[in-house]
Amino acid sequence: MKEILELLLKVFEIFIVGFASIYILFYVAMALGSFLAIKRYNNAKYIIKDEVLVKSNNLVGVSIVAPAFNEGLNIIYNVRSLLSLNYPNFEVVIINDGSTDDTLEKLIQEFELVKVDFYYEEKIHTHPIRGHYKSTNPVYSKLLVVDKENGKSKADASNAGINSAKHPLFLCTDVDCILRSDTIMKLAKPFMTSKKRTIASGAAIRASNSCEVKDGFLMKIRFPQNWWASFQELEYVRAFLMGRMAWSEINGLLLVSGGLGLFDKEIAIKAGGYWHKSLGEDMELITRMRKYMCDNQMPFEITYIPESLCWTEVPATREVLIRQRVRWARGLIQTLYLHRDMLFRPKYGRTAFLILPYFWLYEFLVPILEVLGLTALILSFFLIDVNTAYFIKATGVVYLFYLTVTLLSVLWDELFYGHYSRKREVFQLVWKAVLEPIAYHPFNVYASMKGYYHFLTNKEQKWGNMQRQGFTTAKKKTSNETNISNA
Amino acid sequence: MKSVLLIEDDKLISSLVRFRLNKEGYHVTTVEDGIQGLDAIENGHHDLIITDVMIPYKNGIEIINHSKKINPKIPVIVLSSLGEEEATVIKAFEMGASDFIPKPFNPNELSVRVNRLLRH
Amino acid sequence: MTYSSAYILAAFSFVDEFIRFRDGSYLSHALNVALFVLLLSVVYLVFQLYIVRSRKFRSGSRRKILQNKINNFLSELIFSDDQSEEGYDDQISKFKKRVPIDKNWCKDLLIQNIIDLDRNFKGEVTSKLLSIYFKLGLQDYTLALVKSPFWFYKTKGLYYWRELKYGGKLSLVKKLITSKNPNLRSSALITYISLAEDGPLSVLEEYTESISLVEALNILEIIQRKKIKKPPNLASWLNFKEPSQLIFAVKLIVYYNDLSSADEVVKLLHAENPKVRLAAFEACRRLFLVEAEPILRSRFAEESEENQLEIIKTLSEIGSEDAATFLLDLIQSPQTSEVVIASMYALSSLDGDFEQRSFESNESLKAAKAHVLDPYLSE
Numbered sequence: 001m002k003e004i005l006e007l008l009l010k011v012f013e014i015f016i017v018g019f020a021s022i023y024i025l026f027y028v029a030m031a032l033g034s035f036l037a038i039k040r041y042n043n044a045k046y047i048i049k050d051e052v053l054v055k056s057n058n059l060v061g062v063s064i065v066a067p068a069f070n071e072g073l074n075i076i077y078n079v080r081s082l083l084s085l086n087y088p089n090f091e092v093v094i095i096n097d098g099s100t101d102d103t104l105e106k107l108i109q110e111f112e113l114v115k116v117d118f119y120y121e122e123k124i125h126t127h128p129i130r131g132h133y134k135s136t137n138p139v140y141s142k143l144l145v146v147d148k149e150n151g152k153s154k155a156d157a158s159n160a161g162i163n164s165a166k167h168p169l170f171l172c173t174d175v176d177c178i179l180r181s182d183t184i185m186k187l188a189k190p191f192m193t194s195k196k197r198t199i200a201s202g203a204a205i206r207a208s209n210s211c212e213v214k215d216g217f218l219m220k221i222r223f224p225q226n227w228w229a230s231f232q233e234l235e236y237v238r239a240f241l242m243g244r245m246a247w248s249e250i251n252g253l254l255l256v257s258g259g260l261g262l263f264d265k266e267i268a269i270k271a272g273g274y275w276h277k278s279l280g281e282d283m284e285l286i287t288r289m290r291k292y293m294c295d296n297q298m299p300f301e302i303t304y305i306p307e308s309l310c311w312t313e314v315p316a317t318r319e320v321l322i323r324q325r326v327r328w329a330r331g332l333i334q335t336l337y338l339h340r341d342m343l344f345r346p347k348y349g350r351t352a353f354l355i356l357p358y359f360w361l362y363e364f365l366v367p368i369l370e371v372l373g374l375t376a377l378i379l380s381f382f383l384i385d386v387n388t389a390y391f392i393k394a395t396g397v398v399y400l401f402y403l404t405v406t407l408l409s410v411l412w413d414e415l416f417y418g419h420y421s422r423k424r425e426v427f428q429l430v431w432k433a434v435l436e437p438i439a440y441h442p443f444n445v446y447a448s449m450k451g452y453y454h455f456l457t458n459k460e461q462k463w464g465n466m467q468r469q470g471f472t473t474a475k476k477k478t479s480n481e482t483n484i485s486n487a
Numbered sequence: 488m489k490s491v492l493l494i495e496d497d498k499l500i501s502s503l504v505r506f507r508l509n510k511e512g513y514h515v516t517t518v519e520d521g522i523q524g525l526d527a528i529e530n531g532h533h534d535l536i537i538t539d540v541m542i543p544y545k546n547g548i549e550i551i552n553h554s555k556k557i558n559p560k561i562p563v564i565v566l567s568s569l570g571e572e573e574a575t576v577i578k579a580f581e582m583g584a585s586d587f588i589p590k591p592f593n594p595n596e597l598s599v600r601v602n603r604l605l606r607h
Numbered sequence: 608m609t610y611s612s613a614y615i616l617a618a619f620s621f622v623d624e625f626i627r628f629r630d631g632s633y634l635s636h637a638l639n640v641a642l643f644v645l646l647l648s649v650v651y652l653v654f655q656l657y658i659v660r661s662r663k664f665r666s667g668s669r670r671k672i673l674q675n676k677i678n679n680f681l682s683e684l685i686f687s688d689d690q691s692e693e694g695y696d697d698q699i700s701k702f703k704k705r706v707p708i709d710k711n712w713c714k715d716l717l718i719q720n721i722i723d724l725d726r727n728f729k730g731e732v733t734s735k736l737l738s739i740y741f742k743l744g745l746q747d748y749t750l751a752l753v754k755s756p757f758w759f760y761k762t763k764g765l766y767y768w769r770e771l772k773y774g775g776k777l778s779l780v781k782k783l784i785t786s787k788n789p790n791l792r793s794s795a796l797i798t799y800i801s802l803a804e805d806g807p808l809s810v811l812e813e814y815t816e817s818i819s820l821v822e823a824l825n826i827l828e829i830i831q832r833k834k835i836k837k838p839p840n841l842a843s844w845l846n847f848k849e850p851s852q853l854i855f856a857v858k859l860i861v862y863y864n865d866l867s868s869a870d871e872v873v874k875l876l877h878a879e880n881p882k883v884r885l886a887a888f889e890a891c892r893r894l895f896l897v898e899a900e901p902i903l904r905s906r907f908a909e910e911s912e913e914n915q916l917e918i919i920k921t922l923s924e925i926g927s928e929d930a931a932t933f934l935l936d937l938i939q940s941p942q943t944s945e946v947v948i949a950s951m952y953a954l955s956s957l958d959g960d961f962e963q964r965s966f967e968s969n970e971s972l973k974a975a976k977a978h979v980l981d982p983y984l985s986e
Contacts (some may be wrong), residue, residue, distance in 0.1 A: 043759040046766040048793045048825055051726075053980035056824045084521075084546060119951075119978035121944030138578050139548050141985070168913075176544055181543065217544040266912070393638045400645035407652040411886040415657050423660050430653060498729050499720055506682035506862030513935055594686075 005383060009376055017375065022361060027405060033246035038306045038416060043445045050185050054086060060088040060166030060191055062262065063186050066175045067157030068094055069150070072101040077216030078175040082143055084217075091142045092369035093165055094175065096126075097157040098150025107145055112137045118144075124159040127151035132164065154258070155274030155281040161410030162265060162273055171262045172282075176313060178208055178218045179260070183309040187262040190303040191448040199264045199289055201254035201303040204240035206419070207233040208311035218311055223425035226319050231440040232314045234432045241306065252355045256292070256302065258282035260310040267292060267300075280331020287351075288337050294348045294457035308417060322447045329367070329451025335454075336360055365450035399437060406433040489605050492533040493517045494524040494550060495541050504537070507594045508601060528554050535605055537564045537587020537597075540575055548575070551582040559583065562604045564597075566582070566590055627820065629843060673713060676706055677720050684739070685732050699742045714748045720772040725883035745788050752778055758786075762794040784810065793822055801829040807837045808859075817851040826857060830862065837863040845871045850941055857886040861893040869896050876902045892921035892922040905934050916949050923953030931957040938972060947971070951979040 011104030025318060027155050053059065064082055068075055076095075082092045096104045126148065133145040154174075162170055169191060171184060180186075182204070191198045209229040212220040224230045247253045256263075258281065268285065271292040278284040286302065293300040315321040336359055342348045343356050408431050413419075420426055432440075489511045495501040496578050500593035501557070505515040510516070518524050518529065520522055520543035540547035551586065567575060576587050588602055624786035656944075680702045686692065707713045721736050734943070740746065752764030765780065767773075774897045780802065783795035796814065808830075818826075829835070844856035845868060857875065860868050873896060884906075891899040902965075903918050910918065922930040934950045934957070942950070951972075955961050962980075966972035978984055 044762075046759075046762040046789050047790050048797070049766070050827055052825055053821060058824055060820075081544075084544060086541060114982050114983065117974065117977035117981045118984065119944060119975045121947075123944070134981075134982060140583060141983075145756065167731075188819065192824075193822075195819075196819065215544070217522065219522075240770065303802045390638070393642055395644060397638060400642065400649055404645055404648045404652065407649060407656070411652055411656050414656060414663075418663055423664065426656060426660055430656065434534060452857055478627055497723060497727065499681070499723050502678035503682050503685065503724070503728070503732075506686055510686060522747065590727050591725075591729040591733070592727070594728060594732060595730060 002383065004072060004202065005379070009286045009380065012372070012376060016369070019361075019369070019389045023366075023400060026358075026362075027242075030246035031242050031255055031405065031408065032330045033249050034242050034244075034277070034306075035248045035412065036411065037245045037271075041306050043121050050182060052191075054182075054185055055086060057088055059087070059089050060169055060188060061091075062091060062188055063165030063167040063265075064092045064173060065096055065158055065161035065165060065170050065185075066092070066173050066177075067161065068103055068175045069155055069157070070099045070101045071175050072099070072106055074176060075103050078141065078215075080112070081178060081216035082175075083140065084181065086181045086182055087188070089167070090184055091144055091166060093144045093146060093161045093170075095112050095146045095148060095157040095162075095164075096475055097148060097154075102144070104147055109121060109138045111143055111145075113143075118164065118323060119324055120164060120322065121237040122202065123163050123269050123473050125447045126156050126163065126210060126276075127159045128406060129160060140160040150274060153276045156276040157280060158281075158476050159273045159276070162268065170265050170268070171260075171399060172258060173260050173276075174258075174312065175191055177205075177259050178211075178213065178216065178311040180218075180307075180309045183260070184262075186305050186307060186309060187260075189258075190301070190305075191200060191262070191264070191273075194301050194303070194334055196299045197264070197267075197293075198303055199267045199293060199300045200253075200256045200286060202261045203255070203307055203309040204236070204245070205259050205310045206236055206246075207314045209313055209316060210478060211311060219292065220421065221311070221419045223420055223428050224314070226316045228318060228440075229316050230428065230432050231436055232321075234406070237413045237429070238406055240308075241409045241412050242405065244304045245306050248302070250318055250350070250354075251301055252305055253302040254286055254349055254351075254355050256286055257285045259312050262424065263289075273384070278331060279327045280332060280335055283331065284335045284338070284349060287335055288344075291339065291342060291350050293346065293368075294351065303421040306416070307420065314356045318443065322443060322450070325444055325447030326454065329448040330455045331450055332359070332364060332453075333455045354419055367445045370451070371449060403433060406436070432438065476481055489534040490510065490516065490532065491516045492524075492527055492531070492536045492537070493536040493600065494521070494527075494541065494542055494547075497521060504594060504597065507598050511598050511602065513601070513605075519543070521550065524550055524555055526558060529591060533561060535562050535564070535601060537566065537601075540565060540567045540579070548578050549569075550580055551579060551584050555583045564587070564600065564604070566592065567585045658691060670712070670716060673706060673716055675700075676719075676847060676864060677717065681720065681724065681739075685735060696742065697766065703743065707744070711748070714745055715741060716768050718745055718749070718771070722767070723810040725770065725772070735769065737773065740773075746773075749773075750776065758788045758791045761791055765794045765798040769798040769801050772802065774804065777802060777866055781810070784814065789816070792816060794817075797822065797825050797829070800826055800835075801833065802828070806838060807835060810933075811852070811855075812840075813842070814850070814852070817849055818855045819851065823855050825852075826855075827858065827862060828860075839864065841865055842868045842871060844980065850883050852887040853878075853880075853883050857883070857890050861890050864894065866894060869894060869898075870895065873899050876906060881914060884910070885917055888917040888921050892924050895925055897925050897927070900930060904930065907937075908935075912943060912945065919946065919953050923949075923956050926953070926957050928957075934958075938975075939969075944975075947975045951975045955979050 002324055050483075057468040064085075066078075071078065078092060078094065092136040093105065096107070102138050113133040114136055114137050115131045116134045120129055120132065128149050130149065133147065144164060145449050146160050148157065151157060158172055169188060171187065173179065187201045187203060189373060192200050206221070207229050209226055210217070210222040211218055212222065224233050244253065244255075259284065271285065271288040274281040275288075290300075290302075308380055315324050336356070339356070342349045342352050343360070345352045381443065407430065410426070410433065415427055489507055489512075493501050493504055495504070495517065496501065496519050501517040501519075505517055508515050516527060516533070518527050522544045522557070524538065524542065524545065536550070539549045542550075542567045547567075548564050554561055554563055563583070564586045565579045565584045565588070566586065567589045580588055585604055588597060588600065593603055626932070660825075667954055680698070684698055687698070689892055720738070725733050725736050728949070732898070736753055749764050749767045752760045752767070755764070761783065765783070777799065780795055780799045783791055784799060786792045786795065796810070799810055803810070840867065841856070841859060841863065844859070845853065846851040853875075857872065859865075860872060870892065872887055872890050875883060876891070876899060878884050878887065888903065890896075891903065900922065903922060907915060907918055919934070922934065931954060934954055938947055938950050958964070964976070966976060
């Protein structure tokens, strides 16, 4: 019995050694790639100034698509904030997703809306539309409100917005996201400079939990003081600066976050729009758009902008956080499973041979291996002699490796951007990095396992009813659509 | 002394305009963004408002809208940095702007226009 | 899902594979070294973070102080009652003593302020700016930037010259247009066009690279602002082979309203590249080339939706009764909502009987008509 166990452990180890070495090498390569890409991006700031472009009336038009469900609390400020973005040619499409509160009434009253005879074509199928509203006041001529029946998903609402959008590009966001005023310009630029067809672009997201917000505008950026939110801020900094930028360099982005992404409307519609049953609709859409482009042999690009353009409220309690991560994990496996036929098919190029294998092997498998590893470790302690001193040293090495990578991203964030005004906040970030593997990461692993389990047992999806915590209230927030991961 | 409220996010511009208008004998209050601008309109007394179209958090049109609600008699001069977007000019006048000055502008011309509005 | 995943994984592998099953002494040493190196790097990073942070904080407050000094200096200089040359020099040399003029960040801030003034003001104010720039000794700094071996500094220097409208070293700029670095090339091209006095656009004849939409918009903005004259051989530019250059040539023809090239533009309606055709469709509208109408109609069915929409837009402005008939016919068959709405808008301006048309049997077209007639929905 003992021999069999030892043999099993041995096989597992050999696999793990190879696996972990590739993983670590991968991160080193990604970090280097990211650094160079960010540097180049920042160096290019004197070539063409946005101020000149922003005055042009010939820029590609952008429709902002933002679904709202029971957002009565903050909807007015949020919409004003979106309307005040700086871009010469854009509209704001708010989708009232069958709210049961006074969201629509508030919009109608504040922005002097009337029902209009909107010619609507359901290019992507959604729950029924009740009507379209426009303002009678010329100040708000950029606003379009779509009223629809609740479809129990953000995807369904977004699709209704995409169907109603009039411009060739659409920017997908949440109404409670606070966008920097030059967001559209920054995201749209790749669409106008790239030689290949750009089909999507995204940028970094940060936590707005402790930021000073007035009337829907960000007055001062603050590090989240909430325990759970603070770790997420750290995750965001690292994921966006280290991971995404490197993927963007090799045109390998599979995830443009649902909190902020600009898409080519034609391609998104042809790919079928957001899938309303998906739990990770943002990643799923990009996968499908990639597939569409490859199927039709059209060269394309998906670009990532290394700047923080969007601030959103992240889950502030353990329950909400775990619920969110369970959903992400489930969304991940669902998307990978759904598109499993793309794996290693030559026509899908790097999506088939690099991106999807990476997602399968690392994004998907790692939580499982962590659990297995821990189990094996505990078994070893009980059944086989383990040299404790070596074990502690080895753990220390890996821990410090992780810490180095994380601190490097914190340093870059400070070097390139430096959002926080107080020194203390930067060192809070460092402190959270020290704590993360012990105090935060296990919850993530737990949530991932739970998500996979739900996927396998096909548990009923239940997340249509989302509540939002207002910036002024302390109500519990139960959903957040902003997807990050290390991709 | 007549009082002018200047809403402009570029500190250098507001500093120059203030200097120029001080020379004409006006008291100039400067604020940098739309939210401060609305506060100043609500809580202070001003004989004239000069606002840029593109200011943080709000746009000049909203400033006019708000100022007209509080006191329709206070004249508003709009500075534009939007290039030649006619729609904005039309909107500004529809909202009740007294004057519209496209950037780049001559500060001496601005002071002449201020004088005309405040000393009829 | 995070980096820390590596932690448990690798921890386990280290422990078992290397230590338990093999002789541990050699690996123990490697482990110690790794531990030491990583510990050092963590300490170094935290220290570095502290340095970066403090430096940023100090430079932030220094900049604020300097900005205030600059504001006062420039206001007084420009609006002072003493406008004599001596008074000027006196004020400038006094100012130089009060600021760290030998530091690059100070020079950058000064130049940025001068640019800012130039962009926002006109009249007597701006005529003085270039002389302030020289008197502050900033010219040497920008020249050094352009001559720097790094493209980043070069583009910064070029940007300064472009914005300051300083065309003294144009030959240097022109050389950079042939650079291999796309960023530098683009920057040099735009700088050259905005600074050169005679026939700046002729440089495009030798330019071999593609011109992106952003570059094209920039150049057009410069042409408009500087009121650059039409290049004498513009018509021959329609023979450019590179599609993006050809598209730009078409845009220029439109800008200069060059009707003598009308025939050539009409020929481009059959160009192979769909983007070139798109530009040609738009050009027919802007130049009001009514003779293009039959071609536009005959091409319609073969075009992508983007191009179809452009054709409809053009027909709505240059179209005859035939165009109205064509569009009425078109919307009888199934089309995307974009095409239907665009056609309806076109019909509302082309078709004299539009208001009376009821599109009886077709609910969809009725709805589209209502959309077009709604006062709050605009095209």
